[in-house]
Amino acid sequence: MTSTPTDVRRSPAPTLVTSRERRKKKPPSLKRARTFYLFVAPWVLGFVGLTVFPLGYAFWLSLTDSDGLSPRTHFVGFDNYLEVFRDPLTLSSLGRTGLFALITVPLSILAGLLLAVMLNQPIRGRGLLRGLIYLPAVVPPVGAALTFRLIFDRDAGAANGILSGLGSNPITWLVDPNVRYVLYALVLWGCGGSMIISLAGLQDIPKELQEAALVDGASYWQSFTRITVPLLSPVILFQVITGIIGSLQSFAPLLLSSGTLSGAGTVPQGNYLYMIHVFAQYFSAARFGYASAMLWLLFGVILLVTLVILKVSARTVFYTVEPEGRR
Amino acid sequence: MTTTTPGLSRRRFLAIGGAVAASTAGGALAVGCSPASSTNTPVATGSGSSAKGVVTVMSQAGEFGPKEAKAASQTLGLTVKTVEYDLTKLTAMLASGNPPDVVRGMGATDTPYLAARQVAEDLDPYFAKSSLIKADDIDPVNDLWRFDGQKQGAGPRYGFAKDYSQDAMLWYNSALFDAAKVAHPSSAEPLPFDELLDLGQRLTKRQGAKVSVYGLNPNGLSVFITLCGMTASAGGKVLADDLASVDLSSPEALRAVTWYLDYAKAGIGPTVLNPDPNGWDGPTFQAGRMAIATDGYWFGGLFGTDAKNAKLAHLLPAPQFGTGQRISPCYGATGLWMPKAGKNKDAAWAVMEWFLAGAPAKARAAGGWGIPPLKSLQKLMPQTQPFQKEAYQVQMAEQKHFSVMSFTPFARLDAIDGIIGRELPKAIKGTSSAAQFADAVTKQVNEQLADGKKRLR
Numbered sequence: 001m002t003s004t005p006t007d008v009r010r011s012p013a014p015t016l017v018t019s020r021e022r023r024k025k026k027p028p029s030l031k032r033a034r035t036f037y038l039f040v041a042p043w044v045l046g047f048v049g050l051t052v053f054p055l056g057y058a059f060w061l062s063l064t065d066s067d068g069l070s071p072r073t074h075f076v077g078f079d080n081y082l083e084v085f086r087d088p089l090t091l092s093s094l095g096r097t098g099l100f101a102l103i104t105v106p107l108s109i110l111a112g113l114l115l116a117v118m119l120n121q122p123i124r125g126r127g128l129l130r131g132l133i134y135l136p137a138v139v140p141p142v143g144a145a146l147t148f149r150l151i152f153d154r155d156a157g158a159a160n161g162i163l164s165g166l167g168s169n170p171i172t173w174l175v176d177p178n179v180r181y182v183l184y185a186l187v188l189w190g191c192g193g194s195m196i197i198s199l200a201g202l203q204d205i206p207k208e209l210q211e212a213a214l215v216d217g218a219s220y221w222q223s224f225t226r227i228t229v230p231l232l233s234p235v236i237l238f239q240v241i242t243g244i245i246g247s248l249q250s251f252a253p254l255l256l257s258s259g260t261l262s263g264a265g266t267v268p269q270g271n272y273l274y275m276i277h278v279f280a281q282y283f284s285a286a287r288f289g290y291a292s293a294m295l296w297l298l299f300g301v302i303l304l305v306t307l308v309i310l311k312v313s314a315r316t317v318f319y320t321v322e323p324e325g326r327r
Numbered sequence: 328m329t330t331t332t333p334g335l336s337r338r339r340f341l342a343i344g345g346a347v348a349a350s351t352a353g354g355a356l357a358v359g360c361s362p363a364s365s366t367n368t369p370v371a372t373g374s375g376s377s378a379k380g381v382v383t384v385m386s387q388a389g390e391f392g393p394k395e396a397k398a399a400s401q402t403l404g405l406t407v408k409t410v411e412y413d414l415t416k417l418t419a420m421l422a423s424g425n426p427p428d429v430v431r432g433m434g435a436t437d438t439p440y441l442a443a444r445q446v447a448e449d450l451d452p453y454f455a456k457s458s459l460i461k462a463d464d465i466d467p468v469n470d471l472w473r474f475d476g477q478k479q480g481a482g483p484r485y486g487f488a489k490d491y492s493q494d495a496m497l498w499y500n501s502a503l504f505d506a507a508k509v510a511h512p513s514s515a516e517p518l519p520f521d522e523l524l525d526l527g528q529r530l531t532k533r534q535g536a537k538v539s540v541y542g543l544n545p546n547g548l549s550v551f552i553t554l555c556g557m558t559a560s561a562g563g564k565v566l567a568d569d570l571a572s573v574d575l576s577s578p579e580a581l582r583a584v585t586w587y588l589d590y591a592k593a594g595i596g597p598t599v600l601n602p603d604p605n606g607w608d609g610p611t612f613q614a615g616r617m618a619i620a621t622d623g624y625w626f627g628g629l630f631g632t633d634a635k636n637a638k639l640a641h642l643l644p645a646p647q648f649g650t651g652q653r654i655s656p657c658y659g660a661t662g663l664w665m666p667k668a669g670k671n672k673d674a675a676w677a678v679m680e681w682f683l684a685g686a687p688a689k690a691r692a693a694g695g696w697g698i699p700p701l702k703s704l705q706k707l708m709p710q711t712q713p714f715q716k717e718a719y720q721v722q723m724a725e726q727k728h729f730s731v732m733s734f735t736p737f738a739r740l741d742a743i744d745g746i747i748g749r750e751l752p753k754a755i756k757g758t759s760s761a762a763q764f765a766d767a768v769t770k771q772v773n774e775q776l777a778d779g780k781k782r783l784r
Contacts, residue, residue, distance in 0.1 A: 065782045068422035070444040072783060153604045155537055169536040175600045176752055266599070266748055283415045284741040285775060288422070 062292035069286065080293035090277060090294060094301075097274040100180075101247035104187045109239050112194025113232075117224075119195070120202045130199070137193035145256035148186045149174065174257075180270040186253055194239055201235030202228070230318040237317050241309055245302055251275040274298060378674035381406040385417060385427035386663075390489070395687060402686070403677050414741065421446060426666035428675035434472040434486055434660035436552070439570065439736035441664065442474040442485050443783055448665040449483040453676045459684035460487075466700045471660040471731055478570070479733040486664030487683050490697025492623020493725055494547055494658040495556050495645035497523075502639045503530055503540060503618040514721045517644040517653065520557070520586050523619070524593070530618035531595040540616050542595040544608055545587070547621040550599075550751070551743045552658045555732055557583035562650040570735040571780055573743075573772045575765040582648065584761045591755040599751045612636070623657075624722045628696035630714060642718040644725050655728040662700070698722070737779030738772070746771045 062080050066073045084090050115133055119126050136144065151158045152173035160170040173182050205228060213223045229236075254271045267276050274294070281291035382405055384391050396407040410416070412431045420426045432441070441447040454460055468491045475482025497518070504511055507530050512518055518526070527543030547553045554575065555565045563579025566572075575584060590596065596617075597603035605611045608620040609629055613636050620626065630637040645655040663679050665672060682688065684701055692699040692707035695715055699705050708722075709715045734740070747768055754764035 067444070067779075067782055068418060069446050070783065074782070074784075150604075154601060155539070156604055160537070164535070164537070172601060174602070266602075266745075268599075269749065269752065272749075279415075280742075280745055283418050284739060284745050285778075286418070286739060286742075287778070 058292045059296060061289055062296055064289045066288040067286040068282075068288040073289075076289065080290045081297070083290060084293055084297050090274075093272055093274045093277040096270075096272065097248055097250070100183075100250065100273055101244050104184060105240060105243040105247055107184070108187060108191045108194050108243060109198075109236060111188055111191040112196075112239070113198045113236075115191065115195040116198035116202055117228075120199060130195075134192035134196055137190045137196070139190075141252050142256055144186060144189065145253040148182060148189075148253075148257045152182050174268070176268045176270045178270075179268045182257060183254065183271055186257055194243075197235060197239055198232065201232045205231045231320070233313075233317040234319055237309070237313050241306055244305055244309070248298065248302055248305075249275055251279065255279070378403070378405065378671075378677045380671045380674050381408060382429065382671055382674045382678045383408045383410055383427040384429045384663075384678060385410045385412050385420075386429075386431040387412050390431065391663075391682060395682065398687070399678050399681055403674075403681060405674050405677065407678055421666060421668070424668055426668050428669045428671055429663050429665055429679055432486055432662065432664050433548070433658075433740075434469070434488055434662055435658055435731070436549075436734045436740040437664070438472050438485055439474045439479055439734050440739055442483070443476070443736035446667055447485040448667045448669065448672065450485060450487070450665065450676075451483050453680075454484055454487075457680055457684075459680050460701065464701050464703050466491075466698070466702055466705075468657055468660050468698075468729075468731075469662075469700050471657065472662065472664070474736070480731065486662050487679070488660040488662035488700040489683055489688070490625060490691055491657050491660045491700060492625045492697050493645060493655040493722075493729060494623040495553075495621060495656060496623045496722075496725060497619050497643040497646065498612065498622055498626050499619045499641050499643060500612065500615060500617065500636075500639050501641055503532075503615065507532070507618075511641070512643055514641065514643055514717065515724070518646045519649050520560075520646050523646045524586065524590055527590065527595045527619060528593055531593075538594065538601075540618060541597060541603070541611065543590065543619045544596040544603070544611075544617055545590060545621045546597060548658045549740055549744050550587070550747050551740065552732075553621070554580065554583050554587060554747075556645075556654070556656050556658065557586065557648070559654050559656065559730070559732060560646075560650065560652070561648040562652055564732075566733065566735060570733060571737060571776055573735075573769055573776070575769045575772075576762065581761060581765055584765050588754055588761050588764070591751070592757070598755060599748050600755055612640075615639075623697070624695075624718065625697035627715065627718045628691075628694050631695050631709065631712070637712055637714050640714055642721045644721065645728070653728045654730040655725050656730045656732055658732075660700075735776060735779075737776040737783065742775055743772050746775070 063075060063077060064073050065076050065080075119130050119133070123129075139147075150156075152160075154160060154170055154172050154174065157173065159173060164170060171178060173179065209227050209231075210223050213227055214220075218226070250273055254267060254273055254276055257271075275298075278291050278294050278298075281287045281294060382399075384396065384407060386392070386409060388409075388411060392409055396409045399405065399407040410427055417427070417430060432438075438447075454462070466488075469484070469488055470480040472486040472488065473480055473482050473484050499512065501511055509526065509529050512526070523543065523545070527545075529542065530540065531538060531542035532540035545553060547556075558565050558575075558577075558580040561579035561582045563577050565575060565580055567574070574580060591598040591600070594601065603611055608617060608622055608626070611617045612620050612626075613629065613633060624642065627640065627642065630640045647653055663683065665675050665679065669675055684704075688699060688701065688704060689707060691697065692704040693709055695709045695718070699707065708719055710719050750759070750764055750767050750771075753759040754761065759767070
């Protein structure tokens with residue numbers, strides 16, 4: 001009698017695995033990697049298609065004399081880059097932009113920090129105050145710039161209305177040399193954004209440290225400078241870097257608060273910063289190649305400034321968690 | 328009818344890529360590069376043509392807005408969309424190879440630039456077959472939309488004026504003259520520029536240091552063009568015959584520059600140092616805050632429905648330097664053109680033709696909004712109200728002195744005005760003289776023109 005197939009007791013599976021089976025049984029780490037790449041693929045594709053490739057194309061443009069319209073485009077090598085260093089208007093606007101960043105970034109951070117410290121105290125209505133101060137930061141830059149333009153108009157603006165009520169002569173706010181002060185005011189008006197970041201940083205600082213310092217006899221100022229500021233330094237570093245990048249790229253508020261959309265040529269000299277000059281080169285002078293070279297130069301400047309700040313900050317910024325993840 | 332719709336070619340893809348690149352690097356600027364070429368074969372159509380599809384018109388809301396788009400759609404059986412005119416947006420759209428089908432433009436200053444770069448479509452074949460626009464009905468002002476590669480006024484027609492004016496003419500507010508006890512100027516004889524400046528000073532009203540009434544605004548459409556017109560009145564010219572260089576340091580041009588600086592220093596009207604917050608003369612004049620405005624006949628369209636100002640507004644001839652050569656130029660000849668890279672040209676032409684010669688053109692003519700660019704429509708210019716009758720007579724007398732000035736194909740007007748805008752404050756404040764201002768502008772504009780010429784090689 002022969003046993004039916006169901007009766008057959010199979011021996012344990014052989015240890016030899018075919019290549020097909022090997023393909024089926026992937027190590028868990030590889031599976032995870034595949035899932036990871038699948039999930040990040042949309043972003044990677046977008047990044048390559050909408051950032052890397054266009055940046056490369058803009059670099060190619062910067063090597064040409066393209067005007068964006070003409071069918072005649074000539075390769076000019078690095079002429080545009082060399083011209084950037086010869087063009088007095090480019091250099092002066094870059095210098096003016098640097099000065100703008102040097103003034104507005106610290107002022108904005110300090111104002112934000114001061115407000116954050118004040119509104120971190122247990123005072124009545126602080127939620128409302130926080131909201132009110134943060135409100136300008138959520139107003140679109142275009143709206144803010146146009147509002148400032150109306151406020152500081154020479155003949156019809158509220159600022160001169162108040163001044164004339166006090167018996168003072170009207171001031172031409174929107175032309176040189178006063179126009180830069182209007183711009184600084186516009187930037188500082190939005191310091192609620194900086195306040196919110198500093199406030200978040202302040203609330204992350206353990207209260208015990210400050211209380212211990214006070215018990216040990218430290219004054220409030222000592223506690224602030226020796227404990228609060230060091231613990232807040234990564235937050236300040238973040239604000240410095242993002243603030244400088246934003247300042248170097250400032251554009252819409254400048255154009256709208258003191259010039260007109262019809263052209264960058266209407267922006268007063270005091271507000272004629274680098275991006276306004278880039279705009280003028282693109283759309284008034286139709287020098288796409290040169291303007292692209294200017295943008296690449298700006299990218300280089302931003303990269304350099306950021307690297308320098310990061311290098312310098314290594315000695316001054318205090319991390320409770322090391323950047324590499326070590327405690 | 329042959330109309331091809333180009334797909335996403337390699338070149339166009341690259342161009343769009345460039346646009347995105349620049350906006351990434353610049354944060355706000357969308358640019359790109361694409362030659363505006365097309366394989367379309369122009370085929371003319373009349374109104375009520377069989378042209379179909381979507382037509383995008385880039386214009387100003389007050390000229391060709393949603394209301395006009397709806398009317399065009401209903402009349403022509405097309406879908407017409409509008410985009411608000413914006414040079415930045417237009418440049419980006421042209422550069423990315425995705426332009427509007429019909430675009431607003433100033434024939435006087437745009438035509439050479441667009442034609443030299445082969446951006447604008449040659450409309451001659453369309454005009455040749457038009458049922459609404461006949462060759463012998465076309466007003467000579469439309470020649471500003473022609474360019475043969477060397478000079479303006481000859482060669483293919485790249486666009487057509489919707490209306491035009493002799494833009495150096497003046498409008499004055501008689502109530503402000505009466506209030507200042509200043510006699511009304513003659514509408515038969517042009518004011519000498521020196522007298523105009525004097526009038527401006529006498530008519531300016533101040534409250535402390537604040538100007539409540541501008542005595543005069545001579546700026547017109549652009550400071551550079553204004554200086555060109557004034558120089559021509561002084562018997563000279565700013566732009567060289569080859570359109571490749573300018574000279575603001577000639578005695579005639581310096582006369583114009585000096586006059587303008589005297590005006591600006593007097594603080595009697597809008598300048599780059601004290602811009603009119605309204606951005607243009609219309610609201611300021613209507614509010615009784617501008618005594619004399621440099622705006623041509625079209626400005627009268629504002630008062631057709633403004634009973635108060637209709638009693639106060641009067642048109643005057645263009646002021647002169649009194650050199651014996653009386654000129655009265657057209658600085659704009661604003662109208663429509665068609666990008667060469669447009670995708671639906673037959674339909675675009677149908678819309679253009681309707682707007683330029685159909686019902687809207689008749690309505691514009693009857694409303695007093697500029698002189699119709701078709702002779703047959705000029706009889707519709709309004710003469711019902713007293714101010715309209717007076718303006719019509721002044722305008723008809725002025726037509727004898729009509730003149731045009733060629734513009735350069737090597738730079739945009741914005742770029743030249745940008746240079747002037749940078750140099751003017753120093754000259755107005757007195758830190759640079761009129762001669763220094765003229766030299767600085769001449770040098771920088773010539774550099775721009777040389778660069779533009781090099782790129783067109």
